[in-house]
Amino acid sequence: MNTTTAVSETATARPRPSQHQAPQDSWIDLLPEAALLVDCTGDRILAANTLAARMTGSERASLIGGRCTALFPDQRPTLIVFTEETLLRGRGWSGDFTLRHQDGHTVELEISSARAGGADSRDILFLLRDRRQLRSLRERHEVNHYHRGGLLEWRRVEALFKDMERENQLILHAVGEGIYGVDAEGRTTFVNPAGEKMLGWRTDELMGRVMHRVVHHSHEDGSLFPLKDCPIYAAFRDASVRRVGEDWFWRKDGTGFPVEYTSTPIMDNGHPIGAVVVFKDISARQHAQQELQHALEEVESLKQRLEMENAYLQEELSGEYHFHDLVGQSEAIKGIARRIGLVAPTDANVLITGESGTGKELIARAIHQASDRRDRPMIRVNCAAIPKDLFESEFFGHIKGAFTGAVSDRIGRFELADGGTLFLDEVGEIPLELQGKLLRVLQDQQFERVGENRTRAVNVRVIAATNRELKSEIQAKTFREDLYFRLNVFPIESVPLRRRLEDIPILAREFLNRACQKFNRPTLILRERDVETLQAYHWPGNVRELENVIERQVITANGGLDLDLPGQDSPARASAASTPPPRHFNGELMTEQDLRDLEKKNLTQALTMSNGRVFGDDGAATLLGVKPTTLASRLKKLKIEPLRFRSKNN
Structure with missing residues (x-):
C-alpha cells in the first residue's frame, strides 16, 4: 500500500449506485465477519461493519475515513506486501497479523482479502477473524461432531485420552x-x-x-x-x-x-x-566409591603393617633370646633394674652403652615391657646391617617406583613402630651423612616415605644401644653431637660380665639347664670348681660367650663338664689357684688399656685359629660366641684386618 500517494477522488469518479443497490455501510454490515473496505491508493477505510468496530473497540463512524495502516502500526511492511499480493492475484490470506484493541489487549487475526471492482480497481475488501474465536468454534464443532456420533462414545474417548495423559504424567513425575x-x-x-x-x-x-x-x-x-x-x-x-x-x-x-x-x-x-x-x-555413588577405595587403601596399609609385624615377630621368636628377665643378684644388676624402673613409665629416649654381649637388647626389652607401650611391638633395627643406600627406605619406607627395585609400597621401621618402641641397635654404625635425617625425625616425629611428598606423623619412643665410645666418636667427627644429646636423655650402662662375677653361677646354671633341654641331654651339674674356673676367665664376649661355652660343653660332655676356655689349658685338669685370673695382670688390677690390649690379643688369636674368617660356622665370630656384625665392628674399631691372618695356601 503506497501511503505517499494522495487520496484520489474516487467518490466523484465512481458512478452512484442505483436505487436497487444498498449503500456501502448497509451491505457490508450484512457480512457475518468483521469487514473493512479499503482504498489502497489513499490508505483510507471506505467502509466498515459493526463487527469490525467491535473487534477494534472503536465506533464504526470513527473507522470510516481513517487510515488502514493505523490499525497495524507495527506491521506496515507486512501489510504493504499483503495488499500488493492481493491486487496482483485478486485474493489473499494471512495468519501473521495482530490487531491491538482499544483496551490494550492484542487480537490474533486470520485475514482473507479480495479485490473489489474491476482489474484496475485498487479497493480491497478485508475479512478479519479472531483466531482464538476460530479455535473455540472448531473445538465446539468437534464436540458437536462427537456428540452427534454418540455422547457415550465421545465421553469414553475423552476419558480414555485423559486417563492416558494422566498416567503418562504420573509416570514422568514418579x-x-x-x-x-x-x-x-x-x-x-x-x-x-x-x-x-x-x-x-x-x-x-x-x-x-x-x-x-x-x-x-x-x-x-x-x-x-x-x-x-x-x-x-x-x-x-x-x-x-x-x-x-x-x-x-x-x-x-x-x-x-x-x-x-x-x-x-x-x-x-x-x-x-x-x-x-x-x-x-551418580555423585553419591562416586563419593561412596572414593570412600570405599580409601577404606581399601587403609585396609591394605594395615594388612602390610600386620604382615611386617608378624614377620618381625616370627623373626624375633626364631632368634636366640633365651631369657626375658634380667638374671643376677649383683649390685650392678640391681642398679640397672632401678634405672629401668625410673625411666620406663616415661617417653624419654634412652641410650644403653656397654660391650657386646652384655645384654643391651635385654635392657631395652625390659624398658619396653615396663612402659605404657607394652601393647605395641618393640621394633629392633640393626643399624650396622643396613646398607647405606637402603637406610632411608628401611627407616622411613618407600612408595612403588621410588627407585629401581621398588616394585610395591613398603612401610618403614618408624611407621611400623608407631605407638610402640624403636630399638636402634649399634646406633654408632649409622653413617655420618645419614645421621641428620634420623635427628630430624627424632625431633619432629614426622617423616616422608622415599619418593612421596606426604608427611606422616608417628609417636615413637627411641631406645638406642652402642658398644662404641660415642664421645670419642664426636671428637673424631664421626658422630653428630646433637644426635648424641637427642639420644642420651637417660643413659644406662650395661655392665660387662667380668664386673659382676657373683652373677656367673646363676647365669651358668640357667644356661646349663636350657642347653640340656635343648639338646636332649641328661641333666648336668655345675660343680664348685667349674664355677671357680668360669669366674677366673675374663669373658670378652660377656654373657653371650658364657652361653655359647656352656652349650658347647653340653654337646661334648661325656657324663660331666670339662670346661675348656679360650687361651687356657683345660680347667678340668688345672686348678683355679694354680692359674692366675685373666682379669689381673702380674697380680695387679688391669687398666682399661690393658683390657683393650688383652681383647686385641684374643681377637687376633681367634682370627689365627679361623684362618682369617669372620663369618661361618668355623669363623672367628662363632669361636668367640659373638655376632659376626659385632665382631666386624670391633675389628674395624681396633683396625685389625682379617685378611692378614689368611694362610698363603688358601
Missing part, C-alpha cells in the same frame, strides 16, 4: 531419574520434574533450546565437548541405543555433576526423529 526428549535437531521437547530438579532449569526455559548447548557443552575439566562427539546425538545418527557409564552435565547455576545416561532413538517409519535421554546423578 520416575527418580531425569528424562528429557529432543527432536532430530537436538531441541528439547519435554523434561520431567526429576530432570528439572537435577538441572536447575524449568521446562519452559528449556523447550525449543538445543539441549547439548545447555547442559552438555563441556567436559568435567571445562574443555569444549563438540556436538559431533556427543553420544546422545550419535543415538539418532546411527539409530542405536547409547549407554554412557560416566559423563558430566552442567546445571543452570554453572555447577556440574557426574551422570550416567542412556540415549534411545525415536523412530518413525524407520527414520530417527529424535531421542529420549534417561540420566542419573
Whole structure:
C-alpha cells in the first residue's frame, strides 16, 4: 500500500449506485465477519461493519475515513506486501497479523482479502477473524461432531485420552531419574520434574533450546565437548541405543555433576526423529566409591603393617633370646633394674652403652615391657646391617617406583613402630651423612616415605644401644653431637660380665639347664670348681660367650663338664689357684688399656685359629660366641684386618 500517494477522488469518479443497490455501510454490515473496505491508493477505510468496530473497540463512524495502516502500526511492511499480493492475484490470506484493541489487549487475526471492482480497481475488501474465536468454534464443532456420533462414545474417548495423559504424567513425575526428549535437531521437547530438579532449569526455559548447548557443552575439566562427539546425538545418527557409564552435565547455576545416561532413538517409519535421554546423578555413588577405595587403601596399609609385624615377630621368636628377665643378684644388676624402673613409665629416649654381649637388647626389652607401650611391638633395627643406600627406605619406607627395585609400597621401621618402641641397635654404625635425617625425625616425629611428598606423623619412643665410645666418636667427627644429646636423655650402662662375677653361677646354671633341654641331654651339674674356673676367665664376649661355652660343653660332655676356655689349658685338669685370673695382670688390677690390649690379643688369636674368617660356622665370630656384625665392628674399631691372618695356601 503506497501511503505517499494522495487520496484520489474516487467518490466523484465512481458512478452512484442505483436505487436497487444498498449503500456501502448497509451491505457490508450484512457480512457475518468483521469487514473493512479499503482504498489502497489513499490508505483510507471506505467502509466498515459493526463487527469490525467491535473487534477494534472503536465506533464504526470513527473507522470510516481513517487510515488502514493505523490499525497495524507495527506491521506496515507486512501489510504493504499483503495488499500488493492481493491486487496482483485478486485474493489473499494471512495468519501473521495482530490487531491491538482499544483496551490494550492484542487480537490474533486470520485475514482473507479480495479485490473489489474491476482489474484496475485498487479497493480491497478485508475479512478479519479472531483466531482464538476460530479455535473455540472448531473445538465446539468437534464436540458437536462427537456428540452427534454418540455422547457415550465421545465421553469414553475423552476419558480414555485423559486417563492416558494422566498416567503418562504420573509416570514422568514418579520416575527418580531425569528424562528429557529432543527432536532430530537436538531441541528439547519435554523434561520431567526429576530432570528439572537435577538441572536447575524449568521446562519452559528449556523447550525449543538445543539441549547439548545447555547442559552438555563441556567436559568435567571445562574443555569444549563438540556436538559431533556427543553420544546422545550419535543415538539418532546411527539409530542405536547409547549407554554412557560416566559423563558430566552442567546445571543452570554453572555447577556440574557426574551422570550416567542412556540415549534411545525415536523412530518413525524407520527414520530417527529424535531421542529420549534417561540420566542419573551418580555423585553419591562416586563419593561412596572414593570412600570405599580409601577404606581399601587403609585396609591394605594395615594388612602390610600386620604382615611386617608378624614377620618381625616370627623373626624375633626364631632368634636366640633365651631369657626375658634380667638374671643376677649383683649390685650392678640391681642398679640397672632401678634405672629401668625410673625411666620406663616415661617417653624419654634412652641410650644403653656397654660391650657386646652384655645384654643391651635385654635392657631395652625390659624398658619396653615396663612402659605404657607394652601393647605395641618393640621394633629392633640393626643399624650396622643396613646398607647405606637402603637406610632411608628401611627407616622411613618407600612408595612403588621410588627407585629401581621398588616394585610395591613398603612401610618403614618408624611407621611400623608407631605407638610402640624403636630399638636402634649399634646406633654408632649409622653413617655420618645419614645421621641428620634420623635427628630430624627424632625431633619432629614426622617423616616422608622415599619418593612421596606426604608427611606422616608417628609417636615413637627411641631406645638406642652402642658398644662404641660415642664421645670419642664426636671428637673424631664421626658422630653428630646433637644426635648424641637427642639420644642420651637417660643413659644406662650395661655392665660387662667380668664386673659382676657373683652373677656367673646363676647365669651358668640357667644356661646349663636350657642347653640340656635343648639338646636332649641328661641333666648336668655345675660343680664348685667349674664355677671357680668360669669366674677366673675374663669373658670378652660377656654373657653371650658364657652361653655359647656352656652349650658347647653340653654337646661334648661325656657324663660331666670339662670346661675348656679360650687361651687356657683345660680347667678340668688345672686348678683355679694354680692359674692366675685373666682379669689381673702380674697380680695387679688391669687398666682399661690393658683390657683393650688383652681383647686385641684374643681377637687376633681367634682370627689365627679361623684362618682369617669372620663369618661361618668355623669363623672367628662363632669361636668367640659373638655376632659376626659385632665382631666386624670391633675389628674395624681396633683396625685389625682379617685378611692378614689368611694362610698363603688358601
